[in-house]
Amino acid sequence: MQSPGAIEISRRDLLAASAATVTVVSAHSLSHAQTKATTESQSTKVTFKVNGESRELRLDNRTSLLDALREHLHLTGTKKGCDHGQCGACTVLIDGRRANACLTLAVMHEGDSITTLEGLGQPENLHPMQAAFVKHDGFQCGYCTPGQICSSVAMLEEIRANIPSHVTRDLTAPAEITSDEIRERMSGNICRCGAYSNIVEAITEVAGRKA
Amino acid sequence: MRFDTPATTNPIDQGKVVGKPIHRIDGPLKTTGKAVYAYEWHDRNTRYAYGYVVGSAIAKGRIRSMDTAAAKKAPGVIAVVTTEAVGELKKGKYNTAKLFGGMEIQHYHQAIAVVVAETFEEARAAAALVKVDYTEEKGAFDLAAAKDSAVEPEGGGASGAGDFDAGFEAAPVKLDQIYTTPDQSHAMMEPHASIAAWNGDDLTVWTSSQMIDWWRTDLATTLGIDKEKVHTMSPFVGGGFGVKLFLRADAVLAALSAREAGRPVKVALPRPFLMNNTTHRPATIQRIRIGAGRDGKITAIGHESWSGDLPGGGPEVAVQQTRLLYAGENRMTAMRLATLDLPEGNAMRAPGEAPGMMALEIAIDEMAEKLGLDPVEFRIINDTQVDPENPERPFSHRNLIGCLRTGAERFGWRERSKKAGARREGDWLVGMGVAAAFRNNLVLPSAARIRLDREGIVTVETDMTDIGTGSYTIIAQTAAEMLGVPIEKVAVSLGDSRFPVSSGSGGQFGGNCSTAGVYAACVKLREAVAQKLSFNSAEDLIFAESEVRSGDRRMPLAQAVADEALVAEDRIEFGDLTKTHQQSTFGAHFVEVGVDVATGETRIRRMLAVCAAGRILNPITARSQVIGAMTMGVGGALSEELVVDKERGFFVNHDLAAYEVPVHADIPHQDVVFLDETDPMSSPMKAKGVAELGICGVAAAVANAIYNATAIRVRNYPITLDKLIKELPEIS
Ligand code: FES
Numbered sequence: 044m045q046s047p048g049a050i051e052i053s054r055r056d057l058l059a060a061s062a063a064t065v066t067v068v069s070a071h072s073l074s075h076a077q078t079k080a081t082t083e084s085q086s087t088k089v090t091f092k093v094n095g096e097s098r099e100l101r102l103d104n105r106t107s108l109l110d111a112l113r114e115h116l117h118l119t120g121t122k123k124g125c126d127h128g129q130c131g132a133c134t135v136l137i138d139g140r141r142a143n144a145c146l147t148l149a150v151m152h153e154g155d156s157i158t159t160l161e162g163l164g165q166p167e168n169l170h171p172m173q174a175a176f177v178k179h180d181g182f183q184c185g186y187c188t189p190g191q192i193c194s195s196v197a198m199l200e201e202i203r204a205n206i207p208s209h210v211t212r213d214l215t216a217p218a219e220i221t222s223d224e225i226r227e228r229m230s231g232n233i234c235r236c237g238a239y240s241n242i243v244e245a246i247t248e249v250a251g252r253k254a
Numbered sequence: 255m256r257f258d259t260p261a262t263t264n265p266i267d268q269g270k271v272v273g274k275p276i277h278r279i280d281g282p283l284k285t286t287g288k289a290v291y292a293y294e295w296h297d298r299n300t301r302y303a304y305g306y307v308v309g310s311a312i313a314k315g316r317i318r319s320m321d322t323a324a325a326k327k328a329p330g331v332i333a334v335v336t337t338e339a340v341g342e343l344k345k346g347k348y349n350t351a352k353l354f355g356g357m358e359i360q361h362y363h364q365a366i367a368v369v370v371a372e373t374f375e376e377a378r379a380a381a382a383l384v385k386v387d388y389t390e391e392k393g394a395f396d397l398a399a400a401k402d403s404a405v406e407p408e409g410g411g412a413s414g415a416g417d418f419d420a421g422f423e424a425a426p427v428k429l430d431q432i433y434t435t436p437d438q439s440h441a442m443m444e445p446h447a448s449i450a451a452w453n454g455d456d457l458t459v460w461t462s463s464q465m466i467d468w469w470r471t472d473l474a475t476t477l478g479i480d481k482e483k484v485h486t487m488s489p490f491v492g493g494g495f496g497v498k499l500f501l502r503a504d505a506v507l508a509a510l511s512a513r514e515a516g517r518p519v520k521v522a523l524p525r526p527f528l529m530n531n532t533t534h535r536p537a538t539i540q541r542i543r544i545g546a547g548r549d550g551k552i553t554a555i556g557h558e559s560w561s562g563d564l565p566g567g568g569p570e571v572a573v574q575q576t577r578l579l580y581a582g583e584n585r586m587t588a589m590r591l592a593t594l595d596l597p598e599g600n601a602m603r604a605p606g607e608a609p610g611m612m613a614l615e616i617a618i619d620e621m622a623e624k625l626g627l628d629p630v631e632f633r634i635i636n637d638t639q640v641d642p643e644n645p646e647r648p649f650s651h652r653n654l655i656g657c658l659r660t661g662a663e664r665f666g667w668r669e670r671s672k673k674a675g676a677r678r679e680g681d682w683l684v685g686m687g688v689a690a691a692f693r694n695n696l697v698l699p700s701a702a703r704i705r706l707d708r709e710g711i712v713t714v715e716t717d718m719t720d721i722g723t724g725s726y727t728i729i730a731q732t733a734a735e736m737l738g739v740p741i742e743k744v745a746v747s748l749g750d751s752r753f754p755v756s757s758g759s760g761g762q763f764g765g766n767c768s769t770a771g772v773y774a775a776c777v778k779l780r781e782a783v784a785q786k787l788s789f790n791s792a793e794d795l796i797f798a799e800s801e802v803r804s805g806d807r808r809m810p811l812a813q814a815v816a817d818e819a820l821v822a823e824d825r826i827e828f829g830d831l832t833k834t835h836q837q838s839t840f841g842a843h844f845v846e847v848g849v850d851v852a853t854g855e856t857r858i859r860r861m862l863a864v865c866a867a868g869r870i871l872n873p874i875t876a877r878s879q880v881i882g883a884m885t886m887g888v889g890g891a892l893s894e895e896l897v898v899d900k901e902r903g904f905f906v907n908h909d910l911a912a913y914e915v916p917v918h919a920d921i922p923h924q925d926v927v928f929l930d931e932t933d934p935m936s937s938p939m940k941a942k943g944v945a946e947l948g949i950c951g952v953a954a955a956v957a958n959a960i961y962n963a964t965a966i967r968v969r970n971y972p973i974t975l976d977k978l979i980k981e982l983p984e985i986s
């Protein structure tokens with residue numbers, strides 16, 4: 044967190060620059076706007092909370108929770124890496140438990156409370172896990188990162204709740220926060236940039252701080 | 255700025271900011287979901303449409319007809335753009351296989367249509383309704399079967415010195431072995447994605463590209479429009495590893511369908527489509543022959559490699575490192591290229607060296623054993639400080655020996671059992687392996703623009719990309735060092751074709767070259783500042799603490815700016831130093847594995863890389879590049895293989911469930927050591943690449959560790975348990 048200001052400046056520039064492009068484009072596009080819409084019968088109204096805020100959407104029944112977040116609510120912190128439950132980039136918290144948002148339909152979540160990466164913290168106000176990822180360089184391209192962070196927050200809770208994993212040796216003793224446990228439980232979150240060694244250090248630090 | 259004489263002392267040497275472990279300046283954005291990737295650009299006043307791609311179901315042949323009637327009638331569909339309707343398109347300069355257009359099918363999952371609808375779900379459903387009638391042709395899909403038909407690639411590529419045949423024949427100790435590496439997939443986490451929007455003749459594309467200018471140029475070529483009309487942006491890229499070097503189908507499809515739909519269209523390539531639609535690292539068959547005297551000195555070394563590609567493609571240059579890595583009077587390398595109708599083979603992280611070192615560094619381990627030498631010592635004995643094919647051409651800087659010795663010391667190499675298969679801990683056979691790391695240092699011109707405003711804020715603009723490499727951060731560090739401002743005062747804007755053309759990200763040249771371009775622009779800005787502040791010359795000025803100093807005179811830097819910001823732009827260009835001197839990067843990988851005596855499962859226990867790669871611009875981001883490359887190297891050693899359906903001609907395991915990349919549980923804590931050095935021949939930054947060095951040799955170090963653990967020598971990657979289990983000791 045040497046210079047959040049620096050990149051902020053650059054981001055503002057970029058946004059200003061691209062907004063200009065988009066404005067021109069949108070005037071063009073509206074004149075060509077298509078009107079064919081999804082048939083009512085295939086859609087359902089759903090209400091759930093996202094990051095503490097109640098959201099109501101009418102969605103095509105086939106819309107995954109992931110696409111509801113990304114394409115309808117424009118919460119693009121949650122990533123689509125595979126859309127098939129193979130990578131973990133889409134991990135969000137549903138009522139506090141981690142889930143692959145690509146593997147569940149949005150309309151199944153009536154009344155649920157969903158937390159995405161955006162709900163954990165913001166650049167000026169990072170969640171301890173986000174700060175630890177920055178400190179330990181627990182990412183490179185950043186595309187798996189939202190999933191890694193959401194997953195690790197929930198994963199530590201699972202250990203605290205004494206839910207065993209494949210590598211838990213003694214099922215009668217309280218589950219421990221060890222590197223092996225962390226690695227095993229985080230293995231649904233692929234990082235092709237290969238930041239694993241640093242991610243485990245980030246998680247270990249947060250786990251220790253809270254313990 | 256032309257760089258044609260070795261760098262002397264310059265402001266970068268101060269090392270106040272450059273070389274410091276500074277956390278990524280884009281870290282807070284990436285960890286909070288605020289970094290915006292290609293598919294995520296959103297303007298609330300725009301109604302985006304969604305494009306879903308249809309891929310060829312055959313590997314080779316022609317489309318006879320396409321029936322899109324049902325798709326067009328499906329709910330929400332706006333347009334269906336087919337390869338038939340679009341007709342032949344000009345191919346971009348950097349593509350081997352065409353991306354779209356015309357009736358010819360060159361490979362499986364080649365894009366043949368895109369269905370555009372109001373929503374993603376509608377587009378996806380309608381895409382399944384497109385019916386295609388093909389005329390299928392027989393193709394060649396099996397490298398081993400096509401090997402004998404392989405020819406010398408265009409440009410030859412054979413090299414040598416002395417008399418290899420005679421030297422090998424006469425050598426008292428000889429090795430002659432065949433090694434194979436499989437097709438591999440980049441499998442970066444962000445799938446290819448583009449949003450295209452037309453405004454009259456002007457096209458804007460948000461995409462995921464490593465090389466902004468190559469994409470812009472090739473997209474213009476493919477669409478048959480003027481390059482000036484195309485604006486491409488990739489400020490954040492979710493990994494690439496080579497597969498985003500060259501224009502891909504998503505950008506072409508988004509542009510064509512946005513034109514057809516009359517509104518902006520978003521196209522992402524679905525994950526299961528990527529591995530056959532895009533490029534991959536081609537499989538190789540490699541023959542290595544080494545002859546040595548009993549003193550351990552190599553007298554003859556020969557390396558031949560066979561690989562395949564589509565017509566018009568090139569070979570995997572797996573022999574590259576063998577020309578340079580070890581001494582030896584009599585030498586030979588050669589490549590043969592077969593025509594295969596698989597998807598396009600092309601660059602993946604360290605093309606050439608990555609698969610080449612997978613083979614060569616096992617061969618070196620085998621040779622050391624034949625000679626009764628420690629593999630670390632054998633490598634040291636055969637070090638060379640000159641290009642062995644052209645001994646008058648020295649290396650610019652080479653400290654392979656330092657890497658090997660430091661690594662051996664730190665890793666506890668002494669503890670390695672000299673006898674293979676001799677160390678057992680419970681159910682585990684334990685072994686250690688070493689391999690050299692080697693990757694050439696490439697240089698490409700790179701430009702940047704620097705703006706200084708009245709508040710003393712420095713803004714850098716360059717079309718350089720940050721694909722996870724840390725470009726934002728090292729570029730900010732470079733500008734901060736050169737202009738004597740705190741890094742908090744530097745803003746960096748990347749990945750936009752309106753900015754000066756950079757080296758881009760690839761071939762581990764991006765870090766060194768893009769910062770050298772920023773250096774050049776900063777030198778220009780320093781001159782402009784000197785002039786504005788009426789200093790005689792910029793040469794002996796000191797830029798520090800947001801001041802400009804000369805003797806007793808001190809002026810605030812921002813004072814150089816009147817009403818308008820001060821702007822300077824320049825480009826670094828490289829002269830002959832890469833010709834007069836061989837520029838390469840060096841390292842040593844040490845690995846300890848445990849192999850389960852009952853199942854043959856290999857677990858990595860410890861990993862260490864020692865790298866000698868010039869000045870390290872930021873030890874945090876450089877280390878991350880190396881551990882990431884080590885991780886990919888483990889994948890190459892143990893699990894990664896695109897399985898070819900040799901009848902139907904495609905990669906069968908084309909998603910992240912079946913193509914197995916390493917996960918958390920596969921990777922232990924990793925250690926990286928950078929030797930403290932600079933290379934003044936490389937650039938004013940005195941840095942070299944490191945991101946690809948990190949993968950070169952890793953897989954062989956794993957293979958050698960497995961051998962040390964089990965006494966089983968596997969020469970065909972990946973080293974899966976089925977290749978070990980038959981030879982493992984009997985268990986009762
Ligand atoms: S996008 Fe959901 S698991 Fe990959």
Ligand code: FES
Nearest residue numbers: 183185187234236
């Ligand atoms: S940071 Fe790129 S995939 Fe994890």
